[in-house]
Amino acid sequence: MSSRLPVFLSLLAWALFWELSTRIAGSTMFPPLSAIIITIGDVVQLKSFQTALVVTARAFAIGLGLALVVGILVGALMGRFDTADRILNVWVNIFISAPLTAVVPALMPLLGIGETTVVATVFLFAVWVIIIDTREGIRGVSPSLVEMARSNGATRWQMFRKILLPSAMPEVMTGVRLGVVRGVKGVIIGQIIIALVGFGALFETYLQTFQMTRFWALVLVVFSLGFVLVEIVGLLERRLTLHAKSR
Amino acid sequence: MSAETLSHDPSASSEPGMGLKDRVGDLPPIVWKLLSFALFFGLWELAGRIPISLAFPPFGDVVVALFGLISSGELIAAYGRTLPPLLIGLSITSVFGVGFGVAMGLSRTSEWALFPPMIILQTAPMAAIIPLITYAYGIGLTAKVIAVVILSLPMVTLNSYNGIRYTSDSLLEMTRSFMGTRRQQVVKIMLPHASGMIFAGLRLGISGGFIGIVLAELLITPTGIGDIISYYRSVARYAEMFAAIFSIIALATLVLTGLQVVERRIFKALGQGSLR
Amino acid sequence: MTSVTAIRMAEPVEVADIIVKAVDISKRYGDGTQALSDVTIEFRRGELTTLLGPSGCGKTTLLKIIAGLLPASGGEVRVDNRTVYGPGPERAFVFQDFALMPWASVLRNVAFGLELRGTPKAEREDIARRYIKSVGLAGAEHKFPSELSGGMRQRAGLARALTVNADVLLMDEPFSAIDEQMRRKLQEDLLELLREEQKSVIFVTHSIEEAVYLSDQVVLLTRNPGRVVKSIRPGFDRGAGPEAVRRDQRYLDAVDDIWSQLKQYLS
Structure with missing residues (x-):
C-alpha cells in the first residue's frame, strides 16, 4: 500500500461524503457523521454502555482464551501426528468456512440465553483459524531442529515448549490475529442474535426506540474497539516474531 | 475427461504412499474421510443418547427429522426463499468485488479511495449493522441481498486487488523488456496471474455470503432457512432445528468443496496443457 | 576510475566495433544509496562481456539500465552510437x-x-x-x-x-539459480549457440570461473558505490574445447588475477 496521498485522507474523504450525503438525503436511518460523533461522547458515559462493555469484554476474553488453548493444542496435535490430522482435518476445513451463524440458535437451548452462549460463539468463530495456522506452523518446523532436540534427549514437553512452539510462532501469531478478528465478529453476532446481552441488547433497544444516532455511535465505538484490539495483537505479533526474519 | 477423473481427484493424488513406517497411513484418504465422518457422527449419536442435554438430539433423530423436513416440502420451500437473495447478492459481489479489486490493483487513485474502507469492512464486525438494514428494508429481498453483499464483498475485492497488485515483478519487467504496452501487461500478465487469487476470493466471498444470509434470516422473522431454525427452536423440536442447521452447513460445504475441485481441475489442466 | 580509462585507452577500437556504450552512468536510489558511480564501459560487437563483482556492486542495476528497464540518474546508454531511453528491439533480456x-x-x-x-x-x-x-x-x-x-x-x-x-542479449545471472553440473552444460551450450548466432552479449555473474570461461572481456565492479575497477581480456583459445579451456594456463591465470583483484574489496 504505497499511495501518494496518505490513508487517513481517504478515510476523511469518505467521512465527508457520509456527512454531505446524509445531510442532503435527510434520511432518519443514516444520520450525519458529525451528529454521530458528538453522540459517542454521550453514549460512552451511559451506565448501560459501560455494563455492556464489561459483559462483552468478559465474554470475548473467555471465548478467545478457550479458543487459544484449544486451537494451539489441537493444531499442534494435527501438525505432529498424522492420525490426528487425518481425522480432524475434514472437520476443521468444514467449520472454518461454514455459516456458523446458523449454529448460534442451537447453542441457546443448550447453554442458556445468556453469556455462556456468547462465549461459545466467540470460541466457535475463532478456534478454527488458530488450529489451521498452528498446524501449518508446526508442520513447517525444520526437521533438523527436531532431530537436534531429540538427539539431545528432549522430552515431549520440552520439544513442544522449546522447539515446536517457538519455531511455529509466526504462523501461530497469524492464526491468533485472525482468530481475534473472527472472535470480535463472533461476539457481536452472538449478541445480536441473542439480543438480550451486552451490545446486542443495546443495539436492539436503540433500534426499537428509534435512536438512530445512538445506534450508529455504538456501531462506531464497537468498530473502533475492534480495531484497537486487532492493532494491539498485530503489534504483539511483530514483537514475538522478530526472530523469524533471521531464521 | 471421465477417464482422467481418478487422477484429477485432488484427494486421491495428494498423498503419496507413506511406506512401512506408518501402516495405517496406507489407507486411501477417502477411507480416512469416511472414518472421520463416522467417528464424528458416532460421538454425536452417543452424546445425544446419554443425553448430555434435552436440547441435543442424537444424530439418528436429526437424520430422520431432516428427511421429514425434505419430504414435507418445508425445507425446499425455505431454500426457495433463502437461495435467491444469496445468489443475487453473490452475483453483485462477483461483479463489483472483482471490478473494484482490479481497479484498485491498476490505479493508484482507486487504491487510495477503496483500500481503507475495504479493510474496515473486512476487519470490523459488520454484522452490527445488519439489524439496522433489516429494520430499514423490512423482511423483503433487499435486506437479505444487502446483508450478503456486506459480508462477501470485502474478501472478493481484497483478494482480486492482491492478485493484481502482487503480480511477479520479473514478469512485468519481462513484458517491458519486450516492449509490451500497458494494455498487454494487464491483459496478458496481470489478469491471468490474478485469476487464482480472484477465484479463491470468490470462494471466501461465498462463505461470507452464507454467513450473511443466515444472519439476516435469523434477525428477520419469518422467512427461509433461518426461520425454520428459529421456529423449531421456539417450539423445542430440536431434531428439526439441528436438521435445518445441518442442511445449511452441508450445503455451504458442498458448494465450497465443489468450487475447490473445479478450481484445482482448471489449474491442473492448465499445468498439463490439456485446455489449450 | 582513472585506471580503467587507462586500460581502455591502451587498446583503442574502431567506433563501428562498439555496439553498446555506457557513458558515465550513475544511479542513486531514493533513499540516497549510490548504486553506481560514473561507470563507463564499451561493449564490442560480437563479443561476450561479463560484468563481475560481489553482491551489491550494482552489476544487475547497470544491466537493467542498459536494458532500459531502469532509468539512470546520470549518464547515457548508446546502442549503435544512438542514445536510447528505454527498452528497444535491438536488445533482449534473459532473467535470473x-x-x-x-x-x-x-x-x-x-x-x-x-x-x-x-x-x-x-x-x-x-x-x-x-x-x-x-x-x-x-x-x-x-x-x-x-x-x-x-x-x-x-x-x-x-x-x-x-x-x-535482437543484436544484443542482456543476461542477468542467468545460470545462478541452476545447479552446478547443469550450469556447466548450459555454459558450454551457450558458447556453442553463440558461434552460430551473431550476438553481442552482456552477461552478469558473481562467479569468477563462469566469467572467465565465457567472456571475451571481463569487467570488474566493486561496491559502495558501484564502480569499475578493472577490465580484463582473458584471451585464450576456445577452439580446443571446454575441458582444455578449463586447464588452460591463461584461463587459470585470469581466474587468479581476478580473485586477487576482488578480494581486496571484500571485507
Whole structure:
C-alpha cells in the first residue's frame, strides 16, 4: 500500500461524503457523521454502555482464551501426528468456512440465553483459524531442529515448549490475529442474535426506540474497539516474531 | 475427461504412499474421510443418547427429522426463499468485488479511495449493522441481498486487488523488456496471474455470503432457512432445528468443496496443457 | 576510475566495433544509496562481456539500465552510437528467475516476445519452434514451466530472447539459480549457440570461473558505490574445447588475477 496521498485522507474523504450525503438525503436511518460523533461522547458515559462493555469484554476474553488453548493444542496435535490430522482435518476445513451463524440458535437451548452462549460463539468463530495456522506452523518446523532436540534427549514437553512452539510462532501469531478478528465478529453476532446481552441488547433497544444516532455511535465505538484490539495483537505479533526474519 | 477423473481427484493424488513406517497411513484418504465422518457422527449419536442435554438430539433423530423436513416440502420451500437473495447478492459481489479489486490493483487513485474502507469492512464486525438494514428494508429481498453483499464483498475485492497488485515483478519487467504496452501487461500478465487469487476470493466471498444470509434470516422473522431454525427452536423440536442447521452447513460445504475441485481441475489442466 | 580509462585507452577500437556504450552512468536510489558511480564501459560487437563483482556492486542495476528497464540518474546508454531511453528491439533480456508465465506452455512463453509485437500466431510459433530446437528443448513445446527443471526453464528464457532477433542479449545471472553440473552444460551450450548466432552479449555473474570461461572481456565492479575497477581480456583459445579451456594456463591465470583483484574489496 504505497499511495501518494496518505490513508487517513481517504478515510476523511469518505467521512465527508457520509456527512454531505446524509445531510442532503435527510434520511432518519443514516444520520450525519458529525451528529454521530458528538453522540459517542454521550453514549460512552451511559451506565448501560459501560455494563455492556464489561459483559462483552468478559465474554470475548473467555471465548478467545478457550479458543487459544484449544486451537494451539489441537493444531499442534494435527501438525505432529498424522492420525490426528487425518481425522480432524475434514472437520476443521468444514467449520472454518461454514455459516456458523446458523449454529448460534442451537447453542441457546443448550447453554442458556445468556453469556455462556456468547462465549461459545466467540470460541466457535475463532478456534478454527488458530488450529489451521498452528498446524501449518508446526508442520513447517525444520526437521533438523527436531532431530537436534531429540538427539539431545528432549522430552515431549520440552520439544513442544522449546522447539515446536517457538519455531511455529509466526504462523501461530497469524492464526491468533485472525482468530481475534473472527472472535470480535463472533461476539457481536452472538449478541445480536441473542439480543438480550451486552451490545446486542443495546443495539436492539436503540433500534426499537428509534435512536438512530445512538445506534450508529455504538456501531462506531464497537468498530473502533475492534480495531484497537486487532492493532494491539498485530503489534504483539511483530514483537514475538522478530526472530523469524533471521531464521 | 471421465477417464482422467481418478487422477484429477485432488484427494486421491495428494498423498503419496507413506511406506512401512506408518501402516495405517496406507489407507486411501477417502477411507480416512469416511472414518472421520463416522467417528464424528458416532460421538454425536452417543452424546445425544446419554443425553448430555434435552436440547441435543442424537444424530439418528436429526437424520430422520431432516428427511421429514425434505419430504414435507418445508425445507425446499425455505431454500426457495433463502437461495435467491444469496445468489443475487453473490452475483453483485462477483461483479463489483472483482471490478473494484482490479481497479484498485491498476490505479493508484482507486487504491487510495477503496483500500481503507475495504479493510474496515473486512476487519470490523459488520454484522452490527445488519439489524439496522433489516429494520430499514423490512423482511423483503433487499435486506437479505444487502446483508450478503456486506459480508462477501470485502474478501472478493481484497483478494482480486492482491492478485493484481502482487503480480511477479520479473514478469512485468519481462513484458517491458519486450516492449509490451500497458494494455498487454494487464491483459496478458496481470489478469491471468490474478485469476487464482480472484477465484479463491470468490470462494471466501461465498462463505461470507452464507454467513450473511443466515444472519439476516435469523434477525428477520419469518422467512427461509433461518426461520425454520428459529421456529423449531421456539417450539423445542430440536431434531428439526439441528436438521435445518445441518442442511445449511452441508450445503455451504458442498458448494465450497465443489468450487475447490473445479478450481484445482482448471489449474491442473492448465499445468498439463490439456485446455489449450 | 582513472585506471580503467587507462586500460581502455591502451587498446583503442574502431567506433563501428562498439555496439553498446555506457557513458558515465550513475544511479542513486531514493533513499540516497549510490548504486553506481560514473561507470563507463564499451561493449564490442560480437563479443561476450561479463560484468563481475560481489553482491551489491550494482552489476544487475547497470544491466537493467542498459536494458532500459531502469532509468539512470546520470549518464547515457548508446546502442549503435544512438542514445536510447528505454527498452528497444535491438536488445533482449534473459532473467535470473527465468520470468516464464506459469500458465503458458513453453511454446507460448518462447513466442511471447513476438506475441507482444503483434506477430501473427502461425509465424511466431514457427520462429519459436526453431529456437526451442536450437536451445535443445525440442519436444517440450507443450510442457508448462512447472514441468521443467531449472536448466530447461532457462533454455526457454534464452529461446524467448533469441526469437525477437535482437543484436544484443542482456543476461542477468542467468545460470545462478541452476545447479552446478547443469550450469556447466548450459555454459558450454551457450558458447556453442553463440558461434552460430551473431550476438553481442552482456552477461552478469558473481562467479569468477563462469566469467572467465565465457567472456571475451571481463569487467570488474566493486561496491559502495558501484564502480569499475578493472577490465580484463582473458584471451585464450576456445577452439580446443571446454575441458582444455578449463586447464588452460591463461584461463587459470585470469581466474587468479581476478580473485586477487576482488578480494581486496571484500571485507
